[in-house]
Amino acid sequence: MHVYRHTWPVRLGHWLNLLCLFVLIMSGLQIFNAHPALYWGDRSDRDRPFLSMRAVITESGERRGITTVWGHPFDTTGVLGYSSGMRRGFPSWATLPGPQWLAMGRRWHLFFAWIFVVNGLLFWLYALFSRHFWKDLVPKWNDLRHIGRDLWRHLTFHHPTGEEARHYNVMQKMAYTGIVFGIGPLIVLTGLSMSPAFDAAFPWLPDLFGGRQSARTVHFLACFAFVGFAVVHLVMVATTGLVNNLRSMVTGWFVIEQGGGTDDAQVFQDPNG
Amino acid sequence: MTRRFSKTPTVDRRRFLTRALQATGFLLLAGCDSLSRSDWFPQLLGKTENASEKVQRLLSPRQAMAKEFTPDDLSPVFPANGTSNPESEAYQALAKNGFADWKLEIGGLVHDPASFSLDELRAFPSRTQITRHDCVEGWSAIAKWKGARLSALLERVRPLPSARYVVFHCADPDEDGQPYYESIDFEDAHHPQTILAYEINDTALPIQHGAPIRLRVERQLGYKQAKYLMQIELVESVESIAGGRGGYWEDRGYEWYAGI
Incomplete structure (x- = not known):
């Protein structure tokens, strides 16, 4: 059975998001590399970072990359702190541009941040006005009752078929609403908190996160929430029918397998149905 | 119940996918870096500086004080x-x-x-x-x-x-x-x-x-x-x-x- 699963605004927004996240994450790591340390509070006390990436020279004259989290050092040579013969936070394959170039990283970041925000706001409006939000995304009481079962199904890679596959399951609903209405606005607001001009106009904003440096740290953590989401998302997309999933996000049409049988009898549904 | 992609990927397929991903990544990154070195692209990116400035000055009172x-x-x-x-x-x-x-x-x-x-x-x-x-x-x-x-x-x-x-x-x-x-x-x-x-x-x-x-x-x-x-x-x-x-x-x- 074919169902029209994703409307065109959702599909367009989805692929724009992929582009934006790709650029924003990598240019963000480029910007982070200009001062590869994070702090809590309003200021950066160099002797008390929450996280830092440094290159050190050992007694034998060897260079090592050391990442320190809450005072616990880890040897991350080759990836964090020191890679490809250079002292740098994240390695060049993870940053945009590849070489250390803060001014260019900021250009990419602040340009795609605008597209990301406008795209996100348009999706919010669309989801609220088209009822996509209430109908498909918000977990209902009935979903939440089966959260244990769905979690177990995810962990064992048993995914719903037939009628059940027509709707997002509770894990999907929580992941999508969490990203779109939680982590998304969080990363935008913490980003804006780092702007001295914005802080002058809205001084409560950085205070909300405990200060500008806390906001920078939360921005970084939210970035890795996106990375984590993307990894799980890709695994799920690949293991629940890669071609079917990709096609539905490109053309809108999604094939649902009937429980127990093949889907030779294709029932086309009204796209608006 | 037939499930088309439930088999674990073979080593060959995994290797192919890894290489394909690496190649795509490399091309994307090389493309981005050459865009960064062009004349027109950074200028285009810079346009949002004006947008950020205008929007921030619109939202922020002229005499807003830094904390x-x-x-x-x-x-x-x-x-x-x-x-x-x-x-x-x-x-x-x-x-x-x-x-x-x-x-x-x-x-x-x-x-x-x-x-x-x-x-x-x-x-x-x-x-x-x-x-x-x-x-x-x-x-x-x-x-x-x-x-x-x-x-x-x-x-x-x-x-x-x-x-x-x-x-x-x-x-x-x-x-x-x-x-x-x-x-x-x-x-x-x-x-x-x-x-x-x-x-x-x-x-x-x-x-x-x-x-x-x-x-x-x-x-x-x-x-x-x-x-x-x-x-x-x-x-x-x-x-x-x-x-x-x-x-x-x-x-x-x-x-x-x-x-x-």
Whole structure:
């Protein structure tokens, strides 16, 4: 059975998001590399970072990359702190541009941040006005009752078929609403908190996160929430029918397998149905 | 129940996918890096600087004040970034006798060009503020600054109607001899927190922080806070100065509007 699963605004927004996240994450790591340390509070006390990436020279004259989290050092040579013969936070394959170039990283970041925000706001409006939000995304009481079962199904890679596959399951609903209405606005607001001009106009904003440096740290953590989401998302997309999933996000049409049988009898549904 | 993709990928398929991903990644990154080195693409990216500036200025009242902190919030150490001791002979000679011979020249598009000694600057209406310094690199530090209000100086020299920018010429050239300079518009120049600071944390500004005078323009990033001020020039356009983008770092690709 074919169902029209994703409307065109959702599909367009989805692929724009992929582009934006790709650029924003990598240019963000480029910007982070200009001062590869994070702090809590309003200021950066160099002797008390929450996280830092440094290159050190050992007694034998060897260079090592050391990442320190809450005072616990880890040897991350080759990836964090020191890679490809250079002292740098994240390695060049993870940053945009590849070489250390803060001014260019900021250009990419602040340009795609605008597209990301406008795209996100348009999706919010669309989801609220088209009822996509209430109908498909918000977990209902009935979903939440089966959260244990769905979690177990995810962990064992048993995914719903037939009628059940027509709707997002509770894990999907929580992941999508969490990203779109939680982590998304969080990363935008913490980003804006780092702007001295914005802080002058809205001084409560950085205070909300405990200060500008806390906001920078939360921005970084939210970035890795996106990375984590993307990894799980890709695994799920690949293991629940890669071609079917990709096609539905490109053309809108999604094939649902009937429980127990093949889907030779294709029932086309009204796209608006 | 038939499930098309439930089989675990074979090693070959996995290797193929990994290589394909690596190749795609490499092409994407190489593409992005060559875009970064083109002329047109960074310019396109830079367009949003105007959007950010316009939207922020729309949202932010003209006289919105940067947050001021308490003495408890002061950074134990305020890092000295950029030049920490200008090498030029002229500057070193001024520093040798405690800047007694130093004078700040104010000229350009003004009715009454003037120059002021450090003592004369101290006689101007002053302001003391504990503010957060936000470096473009990402770190922040909090210090207490005291200095002459730039608006009071401008009132004294009486700008001509054609003047639109205030340019700050500094004493620290880089290794290639390019001098540091910065510029701000009149709105920021008249902001109450915009001062020519001669004190940090209740002591005379030391050389590493820009002695004898450093600009504080609190709603912008650290590179706008020019150190080692020698001369202030009022101009209609910054295009004819150095790289023409209104500042040392601006000429090197950073935004003139350093509000974000």
